[in-house]
Amino acid sequence: MIETKPIDGKAFAANLRARIAEQVADLVRTRGVTPGLAVVLVGEDPASQVYVRNKAAQTLEAGMASFEHKLPADTAEADLLALVARLNADPAVNGILVQLPLPGHIDSTKVLAAIEPAKDVDGFHVVNAGRLAVGLDALVPCTPLGCVMLLKHHLGNLSGLKAVVVGRSNIVGKPAAQLLLKEDCTVTIAHSRTRDLPGECRQADILVAAVGRPEMVRGDWIKPGATVIDVGINRVPKEDGKTRLVGDVAYGEAQGIAGLITPVPGGVGPMTIACLLQNTLTATRRQNGL
Ligand SMILES: NC(=O)C1=CN([C@@H]2O[C@H](COP(=O)(O)OP(=O)(O)OC[C@H]3O[C@@H](n4cnc5c(N)ncnc54)[C@H](OP(=O)(O)O)[C@@H]3O)[C@@H](O)[C@H]2O)C=CC1
Numbered sequence: 001m002i003e004t005k006p007i008d009g010k011a012f013a014a015n016l017r018a019r020i021a022e023q024v025a026d027l028v029r030t031r032g033v034t035p036g037l038a039v040v041l042v043g044e045d046p047a048s049q050v051y052v053r054n055k056a057a058q059t060l061e062a063g064m065a066s067f068e069h070k071l072p073a074d075t076a077e078a079d080l081l082a083l084v085a086r087l088n089a090d091p092a093v094n095g096i097l098v099q100l101p102l103p104g105h106i107d108s109t110k111v112l113a114a115i116e117p118a119k120d121v122d123g124f125h126v127v128n129a130g131r132l133a134v135g136l137d138a139l140v141p142c143t144p145l146g147c148v149m150l151l152k153h154h155l156g157n158l159s160g161l162k163a164v165v166v167g168r169s170n171i172v173g174k175p176a177a178q179l180l181l182k183e184d185c186t187v188t189i190a191h192s193r194t195r196d197l198p199g200e201c202r203q204a205d206i207l208v209a210a211v212g213r214p215e216m217v218r219g220d221w222i223k224p225g226a227t228v229i230d231v232g233i234n235r236v237p238k239e240d241g242k243t244r245l246v247g248d249v250a251y252g253e254a255q256g257i258a259g260l261i262t263p264v265p266g267g268v269g270p271m272t273i274a275c276l277l278q279n280t281l282t283a284t285r286r287q288n289g290l
Pocket residue numbers: 143166167168169170171172173190191192193194197210211212213231232233234268269270272
């Protein structure tokens with residue numbers, strides 16, 4: 001019987017934020033530069049509001065400036081594009097994040113393309129995706145960056161390990177696969193058309209689940225001793241009418257099979273915000289030639 005250890009993303013993220021705060025304080029003291037992060041939220045999605053509030057609080061705690069822009073759900077695409085243009089031109093703003101999803105009448109591809117790549121701290125702009133793909137310095141999407149940080153911390157060198165990423169979105173699955181490839185993993189990307197998904201998953205030394213389906217990955221899909229990174233954030237109803245968060249992996253079933261596993265909550269989620277602050281610091285340094 002394998003002893004399954006949880007990966008404490010919450011503690012790792014808190015530690016990372018403390019190290020970022022020290023570097024921010026240094027930057028302010030020695031260069032007089034305060035990193036600034038602008039977060040744009042269109043509409044009133046309650047989950048998005050929680051994330052945006054958490055991001056703003058942690059940005060301030062790290063000693064950075066936080067600029068919150070809350071726009072009504074019926075904001076015209078042209079008005080959102082005009083705001084992005086202003087933030088692009090504002091020297092106090094080093095990072096820009098437009099919270100997704102956007103309301104249906106707004107073309108998110110167009111909005112992401114309008115963000116200055118040097119300020120694209122989400123790493124969603126095609127220029128950053130392309131730079132990552134060809135191996136140039138890029139701003140890397142926060143969630144995959146956080147996943148790989150946790151993996152390197154717990155496993156050390158990832159070279160030669162077999163990684164299976166379930167999900168191929170531009171914001172999680174695809175960049176996660178790129179980063180694992182960069183670490184010399186042998187990478188498989190699985191998705192909704194994959195034949196024998198359980199069989200693919202069973203090959204994985206590192207299994208990354210980024211699907212958005214509550215507890216889809218079952219215990220017997222996991223190779224004994226594998227490291228499981230559960231990116232999923234799914235709100236499911238409880239008996240009392242409230243909701244609870246579950247991941248894309250059946251966490252209970254993974255006990256005694258996985259070697260290491262990220263819990264939900266407390267795993268990948270907190271790392272996403274810490275990496276956003278890391279990217280904002282990186283973007284600020286580059287914009288100032290440091
Ligand atoms: N922890 C964090 O910080 C973050 C968590 N998330 C969470 O991660 C999850 C994934 O997010 P995101 O990538 O944006 O989601 P998307 O919906 O954009 O992508 C989901 C992917 O899963 C694949 N998929 C769907 N159903 C199946 C299935 N039955 N079998 C195999 N593959 C399937 C889809 O395949 P196909 O391409 O073929 O349709 C798609 O590639 C969500 O739960 C989201 O809430 C997201 C961002 C940050």
